[in-house]
Amino acid sequence: MTRSFVGLGANLEAPRTQIERALELLGEEDGVEVVAVSTLRWTDPVGYEDQPRFLNGAVELRTTLSARGLLGRLLAIERSLGRVRGVGPRFGPRQIDLDLLLYGDQVIDESGLQVPHPRLHERRFALEPLAELDPALEIPGRGPVQALLAGL
Numbered sequence: 001m002t003r004s005f006v007g008l009g010a011n012l013e014a015p016r017t018q019i020e021r022a023l024e025l026l027g028e029e030d031g032v033e034v035v036a037v038s039t040l041r042w043t044d045p046v047g048y049e050d051q052p053r054f055l056n057g058a059v060e061l062r063t064t065l066s067a068r069g070l071l072g073r074l075l076a077i078e079r080s081l082g083r084v085r086g087v088g089p090r091f092g093p094r095q096i097d098l099d100l101l102l103y104g105d106q107v108i109d110e111s112g113l114q115v116p117h118p119r120l121h122e123r124r125f126a127l128e129p130l131a132e133l134d135p136a137l138e139i140p141g142r143g144p145v146q147a148l149l150a151g152l
Contacts, residue, residue: 001033001062004070005133007099007117007126008040008057015055016040018081018096023059025077026098031064032073038129046123047091058101058129067103068113074098101126107140116140121148 006026010018019040027034040057063070078085081096088094101117108115120126121142127149130137137145 001064002104003035003102004061004063004067004100004104005102005130005137006059006061006074007097007101007120007129008037008059009054009097009099009125010095011045011052011054012093012095013082019055019057022077022081022096022098025080026059026061026073029065029073032070033062035060035062036133038132041125041128043125045091046125048089051093054125056125056129058126058133060133067100067106067108067115068110070103071100071113074100099126101130102137102139105138105140116142122152124149124152127152 008019026032037059038057040055042053043056044053045051078096078098083095099117100115101120103115106115116139127145131145131149139145142148
């Protein structure tokens with residue numbers, strides 16, 4: 001089983017309920033075990049600021065799925081909760097956002113799949129929940145999560 005981390009975010013249609021439902025659906029997936037969920041925290045939007053604040057967190061998983069297989073499940077869960085990708089402004093409001101942040105210690109750069117998440121190292125709203133789940137976590141190619149946080 002591969003230890004993976006997924007970023008959680010929502011700022012439309014009862015964000016806490018959306019995230020809780022996404023976690024339920026994720027836990028029902030074959031080959032996916034939810035290990036731990038961080039505290040959910042309200043954060044200011046990044047990139048596109050004219051929108052409501054986000055509720056963000058992270059979940060630690062153990063999975064037998066490939067990275068691409070896990071990403072496919074995350075996207076399917078987003079669609080089932082009403083997310084339509086490619087509509088509206090980039091980094092704009094959304095019912096749910098499930099980002100594959102880490103997949104074991106792998107570095108993957110393929111069409112439609114980048115792990116670690118390409119902007120993870122510069123996003124406090126993603127690093128803080130990871131540090132909560134595992135303070136000694138190493139971000140492949142970037143270093144310790146604590147050092148990345150200290151540099152922001």
